[in-house]
Amino acid sequence: MTDYKISAKDVQVYYGDNHAIKDVNVDIEDKTVTAFIGPSGCGKSTFLRCLNRMNDTIDICRVEGDILLDGEDIYDPSVDPVQLRAKVGMVFQKPNPFPKSIYDNVAYGPKIHGLARNKIELDEIVEKSLRKAALWTEAKDRLHAPGTGLSGGQQQRLCIARAIATAPEVLLMDEPCSALDPIATAQVEELIDELRQSFSVVIVTHSMQQAARVSQKTAFFHLGNLVEFDETDKIFTNPEDPRTESYISGRIG
């Protein structure tokens, strides 16, 4: 039993022959925000998806190594991935609202987990989640319009709202602000900060600034390797690995 919320040991991921994640060891603390950064295609999403076994749904994907959540191996056959995913929520890189109304999109999680005793509580949860995801003002008049009719950024926020509505212990967010304007981004970052009070958050981002702003720990991935994992401050000010250094210093975007 470790002190970490999640710890990954010697994780390898293969897509068929493609070795996408090589020997990654990461410990994610509770009540912290951990950022994954790295060039596109380096395996951030892949690794993130390992943490709640979303990779199970990809036929050709094979995961090796141990990933412990609260000291329990999540790849243990006796672990129920459903319970795991209820604890470890996820916001995907491509916004994927259900072809249902906005309300139903958000209410879906609470409903299946039985988080609301009645319609009023459910309405409350939906409103709170939408508010936190900074979508309430835009959505409140069209709660029953289809979620797929939203703009790109709105869809992304809808997916965030949907994820936090189920109150997970760990929230995995794959580039949650990629389609958001600065103000919305700030609101989501605020949300992340708020979530950190009780849970842990893992966020994939391409914005170094964002990583610096919201995270306490940062992991830098490169070509499937975890190059460096340390305090965010350390990574951004005094990286150990030259690759990190050079990635950081191309400080653009």
Place this chain on the structure above:
Amino acid sequence: MTDYKISAKDVQVYYGDNHAIKDVNVDIEDKTVTAFIGPSGCGKSTFLRCLNRMNDTIDICRVEGDILLDGEDIYDPSVDPVQLRAKVGMVFQKPNPFPKSIYDNVAYGPKIHGLARNKIELDEIVEKSLRKAALWTEAKDRLHAPGTGLSGGQQQRLCIARAIATAPEVLLMDEPCSALDPIATAQVEELIDELRQSFSVVIVTHSMQQAARVSQKTAFFHLGNLVEFDETDKIFTNPEDPRTESYISGRIG
């Protein structure tokens, strides 16, 4: 006949009852990069989709007003939207590769437009496009693997490659770098700069920095209105409208 590549006059767009674009007038010059900025859901994508009549595919969407391309009204019944779209290419906000191989994704446009005389030329076009979109190194060994098996950022670059392979005169890019790391972003920005030498590019972005870096003109949308449209420098240094001012000054992300 104006000097503008595209000029939009009094454009109104409705999604059913929702008035998404209100009275927008914009003139887009040839050989310039025009950036559309504005908060999420303000109508950037919607307006962009008007410029090559992609909105035709949404049943409930209604466009009013005139949009001229090289002085011709593109909504004129005699205009062939196909030819229009061949001239005015588009990269969508959500990457949407065809469920085909990477090669076929890129080669599709050149094939239907007859841009290559033979297989060798086609190969060349594919390679060149992938290179320009900064995907060649990652993709060259798996050209015949499915495009849907790429990472989010890779898919985005694939869509860029696909769009430029058809050599359009105007390229509309809806947040083309949202899922890209700084280095890839830089490469794409370089590409945009290169394209500008011969064509015009319209880009939607949430990154003010990016807008400032790549564009000569910037349009700021807010709640469906075009609030301000001017030289990029002017917008970022000395905006006229207080709304622009306040959006810019929330300079984050």
Place this chain on the structure above:
Amino acid sequence: MTDTPKFTSMKVQDPRTKKRNAAEKRFRAYGIAAIAIGGLFLAALTFTILKSGLPAFTQYVMKLEVTLSQEQFDDAESQLLKTAVYRDIFIDNFSDQLEANGIDVNYDADALERLLGKVGGDIRAHYRENLSDIGQPTVFQLQLSSRVEGYFRGRVTRDTLVDSRFLEKTDLDIVDVLRDAGLMTGRFNWAFLTGTDSGVDNPGGAGIGASVIGSFFMMLVVLFLSLPIGVAASIYLEEFAPKNRFTDLVEVNISNLAAVPSIVFGILGLSVFIQFMHLPQSAPLVGGLVLTLMTLPTIIISTRASLKSVPPSIRDAALGIGASKMQSVFHHVLPLSMPGILTGTIIGLAQALGETAPLLLIGMVGFVAREYPDGVVSGFMDPNSAMPAQIYTWAARADVGFYEKAWGGIIVLLVFLLLMNAIAIFLRKKFERRW
């Protein structure tokens, strides 16, 4: 961090999860059960079919060496019912045969007649084709009557047999002797696969071959008309049709056609193709046309459903790089909806292959498939039956021998169906993907 108050092990399921997982298991079990029920019925049906139909694939014959003289031949040829004369000649010859084999058994000519099937036609055909065999000893393998075959198969026993002009109990003694002497044996019934229909008093001579050909030509027509027309119509309706009254009309029309009883298509075929267009009766071409009209709705409905399920982003992607609507449909949407189209085709063709009622009105049911077509054109135009029609006809005949044939025909039909589907299923497998 065990101090988290919320900690619950994921290996220990909380009650709610337990309930949900139970629901999950149940749900899954329903699925398995549903398939199992389907499979069970299929197994039961297959078992019934095989059990009743396999006997059709064997036949029992009597070996007989005969020398037919020229006079006998001429005499027989001068009669009205020549085949009966040939048969009698053979029966007369039988005693020599027994002597040659050193067999001693009491029989009379009538008994032999009861044992043999309707063999006169075969014998006559043989000599007319091989005139040189006249005067030469020739060995024949003559089909036994359906009741004697039943005895060999155990369907008829001495206990159940009731003496009749078709077979008497004492006849079975002769059968036993001849069987022991090796003169009566069983063999694979090629004639069933290659033969044509026969009269109701000749179950042994009935074969399904000609009607297989009939079905084959019909299916060619159906496939080459209904698939392109169906897919084209679906594409028009789903992708191009303006949303107006006319489109609605067509849409409702198509669903409605699916509910039109198949016999009504027969009425339509009779009046349009035969009476108005003067196409020949009983022709596979007409059958194919009627079945095409009948399958169209199935193909259109399934094609439309699968066109609908292709996400709009794919269409957008193609349109966005300057593909025309037509190109986006033919290059992207259509290949992606191929599985559904093929499913519709499989089901539609399967239905068309097994349908009898419409054929009734255009003259393909009855005693039709007696001759093989002698070319491709005549394959389409000459009177022929089709497998289900043949099966239907056989099933109604009095002699139990035909009942076996009917089930045997069903086996052939199902094999035909499987072969036909195999290609479509293979193609469908290739087109299936998830994105």
Place this chain on the structure above:
Amino acid sequence: RENVQIAGSSTVLPYASIVAEAFGDNTDFPTPVVESGGSSAGLKRFCEGVGENTIDIANSSRPIRDSDIELCLENGVTDIIEVRIGYDGIVFASQIDGPAFTAFEPADIFNALGATVLVDGDVVANPHTQWSDFNADLPAADIVAFIPGTKHGTREVFEDKVLLAGCEETGAMEAMIAGGMSEDDAEDACIEVRGNGITVDIDGDYTETLARIDANPNGIGIFGLAFYENNTDVLKVATMGGVEPTTETIAAGDYPVSRPLFFFIKQAHIGVIPGVKEFAQFFIADEIAGPDGPLAQYGLVSDPELAATQATVEAEETLDVN
């Protein structure tokens, strides 16, 4: 067109198929095509006109009616040769191991199956549940009968020659008329059957009746004689009025329930479609349709007046249609 085309009655079809096969085997003409589809559909197509794309011969299990002839005339089919090929015996049979249904009178059938019967001098809704209820000689078994559906010509024969006869025999008819019914109404009442699972209409063919008898030991079914004779190992037949149904008793007119079978030739096609007349002659030749021919062998009751029919065909004597 090379081959003779025939359509019509499914009752005649078996015989026609035997003859067609033999015709093909014994002559140089191609084998005729014999479609089924019912007498009325066959006659309809027969009367559609003259020419290649109409049929040459229609089989029918009933005589041609005025309305048929009218249609024929309308379409220019003026010369029709009627050929009676023999009789179809109609028999009552039951499971061979079932109760001893061996002898019936029309009255028994009427008492068992009629909707209203005469009980103690009153016309009442049929109260009988077992055969022994009204005739102690019959087995004490539940009444279940599988009778041809109303589409079958056989049903008409059954109604006329059995139910109606039984109705008169039992005196029910008289009682009904006495009760104030017109003769027509009484006839209609006589032939009405009980339904309700006691009489079951069979719209399919005799194989279906057989299957039902197979499944129900108490069931009695109505079959064609030929069908019964081909299935004597599973069926036993009942006498009617004390006469056993055989080809001989029916030919002699002793067994009461039978009906004639016909085919009709389009005279206009004789000499133009190869083999039409030859086929007709072959069909009714003594070797084929005679008492020792394959048709009788199979179960057709051969026509005692076959010679007259042969002469009709020979002379191409057409029906007097006007």
Place this chain on the structure above:
Amino acid sequence: MLTIGLVLALCAIGYMMGTRRALSSASGDQRLLHSLKGYYGQNVALSILVPSATLLVVWLIAQPLLINQSVASLFSDQDLAEGASSSLIIQDMRRVANGLDVVVDQGLVSDDAIASLDAESTNVRELLADVGVAVGSDVTQQTLDGAKRYRSLSKTGNFWRGIAVLALALAGFVFAMQRTDKNFRARNVVERGVLILLFGAATVAVLTTVGIVLSLIFNTINFFDAFPAADFFFGTRWEPSFSGRGGASDLGFLPLIWGTMYISIISLIVAVPLGLFSAIYLSEYASDRVRAVAKPMLEILAGIPTIVYGLFALLTVGPLLVSAFGNGGFFGVNWMSGGTAAITAGSVMGIMLIPFVSSLSDDIINAVPQAMRDGSYGLGATQSETIRQVILPAALPGIVGAILLAASRAIGETMIVVLGAGAAASLSLNPFEAMTTVTAKIVSQLTGDGEFNSPETMVAFALGMTLFIITLCLNVFALYIVRKYREQYD
């Protein structure tokens, strides 16, 4: 035949030359062309084919009509007085004319000799009989003249037809070639052509409907002339008798439509859950291998001839049900007296319909993008929750289509009903009682022994027509419902 061959050859040449010409107008550079080079070729080919084929078809239809008219002018009204109709005479002439063609083809008589043929000296009927052409009666001089006229007219007609078609094809060729130029919008033109073809395919369905209505309507009207409509539509008894006895038939429609609906609903109650659960299992749970086997396996169910199902219902399922629900049966209830009942036919039909629901739904469920599933799993939903609440709603329009198809099939099915449900029409609520359907009665009335213009036979057409209208109304209703529902999402 020759004309068609020539036109097709011209098409092939046109395709190649069109392509070639387009390329050369762009001096060999494909990129300067407006459309892909293949489109230019296709344009030429279509320009040749479409007009000439249209002309050919029109001509083929019009020529006989015109010739008939011209031939009809040959005989005067007094010829008609003999009681023959003019159409019959013309038919006869045509047959003789065709016969003469055959005679000439076989070389029995030379073409010239035909002209001098006269009815007195030659027995034309025998002549024609020799070549196997049927003529109703002896050929009169008048008929022969008509036939000769007919022949010469159609000969000239055919000759000019060939010329005209070829000329039009050539004209199309020249026209299209002239238009072929690098700026010519070949793709648009070709696509419009294809669109018209697609539209044409869609109208086949409408034409079929028109055909069905036309082939039913006259006899339906005749039926209603002979039988009161009110008794048909509102009659509660279906008891046809033989018209020979004087029309005491009850031909009430209600018990039949009741049976149809009842049995269809039973079959859907069986088929929809079984099919849907199969589809769900196949697309969501089953491994590839299981799916590859199970799906085609279920599809066999749709291909087994319905007569087999009928026998299966009669011999296996019926007795089984009786032993469960019948007198002294397993459940000790006495609900079922005979093996043939609505429930027997309905359940067996349900089995047959499983693949209609399962296979089609499976394809559609499979087409729901993976991202939808991911989204749901990511929230901690179980697979069944995902299916029920995300995937099925997304796939609903297609699934509804599949179910409608199955329902349609159930309404149209005959053999299973005839064998499984019995032939007795009854207005009963009890599923264990025998019932019958409209379809089964259409078949039995149409193939029966009655006179064909008696109400008992013609009722088949009225039944067909009424069923047609009822299902039409049901479909309109279904469309309305589906539309309404679909507007919420999508």
